[in-house]
Amino acid sequence: xxxxxxxxxxxxxxxxxxxxxxxxxxxxxxxxxxxxxxxxxxxxxxxxxxxxxxxxxxxxxxxxxxxxxxxxxxxxxxxxxxxxxxxxxxxxxxxxxxxxxxxxxxxxxxxxxxxxxxxxxxxxxxxxxxxxxxxxxxxxxxxxxxxxxxxxxxxxxxxxxxxxxxxxxxxxxxxxxxxxxxxxxxxxxxxxxxxxxxxxxxxxxxxxxxxxxxxxxxxxxxxxxxxxxxxxxxxxxxxxxxxxxxxxxxxxxxxxx
Amino acid sequence: xxxxxxxxxxxxxxxxxxxxxxxxxxxxxxxxxxxxxxxxxxxxxxxxxxxxxxxxxxxxxxxxxxxxxxxxxxxxxxxxxxxxxxxxxxxxxxxxxxxxxxxxxxxxxxxxxxxxxxxxxxxxxxxxxxxxxxxxxxxxxxxxxxxxxxxxxxxxxxxxxxxxxxxxxxxxxxxxxxxxxxxxxxxxxxxxxxxxxxxxxxxxxxxxxxxxxxxxxxxxxxxxxxxxxxxxxxxxxxxxxxxxxxxxxxxxxxxxxxxxxxxxxxxxxxxxxxxxxxxxxxxxxxxxxxxxxxxxxxxxxxxxxxxxxxxxxxxxxxxxxxxxxxxxxxxxxxxxxxxxxxxxxxxxxxxxxxxxxxxxxxxxxxxxxxxxxxxxxxxxxxxxxxxxxxxxxxxxxxxxxxxxxxxxxxxxxxxxxxxxxxxxxxxxxxxxxxxxxxx
Ligand SMILES: Nc1ncnc2c1ncn2[C@@H]1O[C@H](COP(=O)(O)OP(=O)(O)OP(=O)(O)O)[C@@H](O)[C@H]1O
Ligand SMILES: [Mg+2]
Numbered sequence: 001x002x003x004x005x006x007x008x009x010x011x012x013x014x015x016x017x018x019x020x021x022x023x024x025x026x027x028x029x030x031x032x033x034x035x036x037x038x039x040x041x042x043x044x045x046x047x048x049x050x051x052x053x054x055x056x057x058x059x060x061x062x063x064x065x066x067x068x069x070x071x072x073x074x075x076x077x078x079x080x081x082x083x084x085x086x087x088x089x090x091x092x093x094x095x096x097x098x099x100x101x102x103x104x105x106x107x108x109x110x111x112x113x114x115x116x117x118x119x120x121x122x123x124x125x126x127x128x129x130x131x132x133x134x135x136x137x138x139x140x141x142x143x144x145x146x147x148x149x150x151x152x153x154x155x156x157x158x159x160x161x162x163x164x165x166x167x168x169x170x171x172x173x174x175x176x177x178x179x180x181x182x183x184x185x186x187x188x189x190x191x192x193x194x195x196x197x198x199x200x201x202x203x204x205x206x207x208x209x210x211x212x213x214x215x216x217x218x219x220x221x222x223x224x225x226x227x228x229x230x231x232x233x234x235x236x237x238x239x240x241x242x243x244x245x246x247x248x249x250x251x252x253x254x255x256x257x
Numbered sequence: 258x259x260x261x262x263x264x265x266x267x268x269x270x271x272x273x274x275x276x277x278x279x280x281x282x283x284x285x286x287x288x289x290x291x292x293x294x295x296x297x298x299x300x301x302x303x304x305x306x307x308x309x310x311x312x313x314x315x316x317x318x319x320x321x322x323x324x325x326x327x328x329x330x331x332x333x334x335x336x337x338x339x340x341x342x343x344x345x346x347x348x349x350x351x352x353x354x355x356x357x358x359x360x361x362x363x364x365x366x367x368x369x370x371x372x373x374x375x376x377x378x379x380x381x382x383x384x385x386x387x388x389x390x391x392x393x394x395x396x397x398x399x400x401x402x403x404x405x406x407x408x409x410x411x412x413x414x415x416x417x418x419x420x421x422x423x424x425x426x427x428x429x430x431x432x433x434x435x436x437x438x439x440x441x442x443x444x445x446x447x448x449x450x451x452x453x454x455x456x457x458x459x460x461x462x463x464x465x466x467x468x469x470x471x472x473x474x475x476x477x478x479x480x481x482x483x484x485x486x487x488x489x490x491x492x493x494x495x496x497x498x499x500x501x502x503x504x505x506x507x508x509x510x511x512x513x514x515x516x517x518x519x520x521x522x523x524x525x526x527x528x529x530x531x532x533x534x535x536x537x538x539x540x541x542x543x544x545x546x547x548x549x550x551x552x553x554x555x556x557x558x559x560x561x562x563x564x565x566x567x568x569x570x571x572x573x574x575x576x577x578x579x580x581x582x583x584x585x586x587x588x589x590x591x592x593x594x595x596x597x598x599x600x601x602x603x604x605x606x607x608x609x610x611x612x613x614x615x616x617x618x619x620x621x622x623x624x625x626x627x628x629x630x631x632x633x634x635x636x637x638x639x640x641x642x643x644x645x646x647x648x649x650x651x652x653x654x655x656x657x658x659x660x661x662x663x664x665x666x667x668x669x670x671x672x673x674x675x676x677x678x679x680x681x682x683x684x685x686x687x688x689x690x691x692x693x694x695x696x
Binding site: 050051052053054073074075077078079083084086089090091092093094095099100101103104107108143144160164 | 636637643644645646647648649650652653656657659
């Protein structure tokens with residue numbers, strides 16, 4: 001589904017290299033977790049896959065379902081089924097959640113060959129999704145994320161994921177800011193949404209999330225590279241030992257982090 | 258008032274020589290002539306006109322309205338608002354049109370019609386030309402020398418206008434550039450209530466100048482809701498002087514929507530005449546191309562206990578230029594004033610220009626005044642967020658611009674006007690969504 005090949009990324013126009021050769025392969029039906037210290041490039045990775053214009057790919061490639069998506073705009077990537085749940089969801093005053101979601105659902109549905117829904121059909125469709133993340137329907141009439149609490153914003157991201165049914169979901173620290181109950185609800189939602197035809201990449205700092213969502217693979221990102229990959233147990237090891245013991249791996253090839 | 262400097266005659270002074278004689282307004286003519294002949298036409302060396310250059314218009318060959326070959330107006334029904342089918346006053350180039358107007362009435366105590374038919378009315382004698390106080394100004398006396406017709410709206414004590422009154426000002430095509438001088442007087446006696454929709458529409462793309470003067474008096478406990486829409490020709494010059502006086506426990510709420518004209522200079526003023534008043538002076542400006550829109554407003558708090566609100570929102574694209582100067586005066590004895598002023602500007606292009614100057618002059622101490630001005634582009638993070646949800650870049654920008662502008666028209670009480678403005682905002686954002694985002 002997703003393949004990153006020796007991906008090098010700089011901040012557009014500033015010459016600061018953030019990703020320094022990332023390789024990653026995510027297949028249909030899989031869940032991958034990416035962990036790593038602050039500033040190691042996890043969010044950058046997710047934003048680059050979603051097509052953020054601030055970052056420039058200087059080397060390497062991003063393949064989605066076997067084809068390079070480097071030249072595609074963010075909306076075109078969304079149309080193909082890429083979804084990013086933001087670490088810091090953006091407030092969009094004046095645009096209601098409902099307006100955004102219906103507009104999004106229908107444009108994505110059109111390009112994926114799914115049926116578009118009129119406002120009434122959409123209202124029905126959306127009910128289940130609200131239930132899935134136990135979100136108050138009131139939120140539909142509020143401006144996107146505007147004045148939402150940190151946890152509400154995160155829940156709203158997963159609600160959008162539920163509505164849009166992406167093929168690839170990049171969830172950037174969706175667990176941060178959620179209380180214990182909300183964490184259960186949201187994880188449960190993600191588990192229900194995930195099936196054998198889609199893939200999920202979870203970015204997280206906490207092993208706790210992985211108690212609820214079982215990843216097939218765990219990767220450690222340090223200094224703009226994936227320095228170690230393993231299975232679920234790797235997360236436990238990280239929880240116990242921190243990242244210091246991996247420091248050496250981050251500087252292989254003589255490169256400073 | 259002494260005017261020591263010598264007055265340089267301008268095109269307005271020249272054209273004023275064609276002042277039509279008026280039996281009704283002889284006194285106003287006399288006063289206006291005196292005022293005009295002692296006042297210079299403004300230029301950029303005057304602080305108040307620093308950013309707004311009228312030169313392109315001083316070079317225009319304006320003729321008196323009576324000498325212009327104006328074309329007839331057609332299809333004007335499209336501008337009627339359905340709520341006002343019994344309460345519509347239509348003016349073409351400032352002249353009253355009885356056949357298009359509808360003065361069927363709005364119930365007891367509500368009078369409206371052509372000002373020149375009400376020259377003997379007590380309210381006209383008492384207030385016309387008496388409220389309009391603009392210092393060192395050539396435009397008000399010019400209007401005073403040229404107008405004959407106008408809109409007159411009067412509400413008796415306790416009268417409630419059942420429907421909004423539409424004052425439709427149409428400007429027709431003409432080979433020669435002409436100057437129109439619409440006039441308006443609104444007097445709402447104690448405890449009366451009225452909604453006024455004032456619309457200025459250029460029917461073609463010709464060059465003309467319009468100098469609307471509007472005087473409003475809200476007596477004790479009266480409520481006035483005043484919407485002003487400016488959709489002049491893209492070649493026109495619009496200079497307006499709307500002023501309102503608000504008495505004890507009265508409310509005056511005005512909303513000015515600026516869409517048209519090549520250059521507009523709008524100078525709304527509200528004067529508090531007693532304690533316990535509530536007023537609004539909101540504005541929405543949507544400009545592009547080479548348009549210039551200048552708002553110089555005054556909110557004059559003279560007594561205690563006032564609530565005032567001014568949200569002035571501006572969207573600029575192309576090479577357009579917006580100027581805002583919002584003066585808030587709080588006089589020494591005016592305590593317990595709660596005044597809000599905010600000017601928010603959205604700059605869609607690199608060549609657009611915004612000058613903003615909130616100006617607070619507060620001489621009282623127990624006052625809550627919040628004010629602020631912001632100038633910004635569309636936030637690239639918001640654009641990316643919407644794009645990541647499947648919207649094209651154009652659509653995302655359109656949605657965000659629309660959302661920015663919409664806030665100011667939420668308070669429209671008249672449904673068709675609300676819808677009309679939503680359509681205007683939509684038309685603007687659609688036409689301008691191709692603009693570049695500058696990060
Ligand atoms: N637009 C930018 N301009 C300059 N530096 C940037 C930019 N974007 C990211 N960076 C830098 O790149 C590095 C990686 O940032 P990124 O947000 O990807 O880290 P992260 O792994 O998600 O960290 P965290 O765990 O704190 O969320 C950081 O040092 C950050 O400051
Ligand atoms: Mg991050």
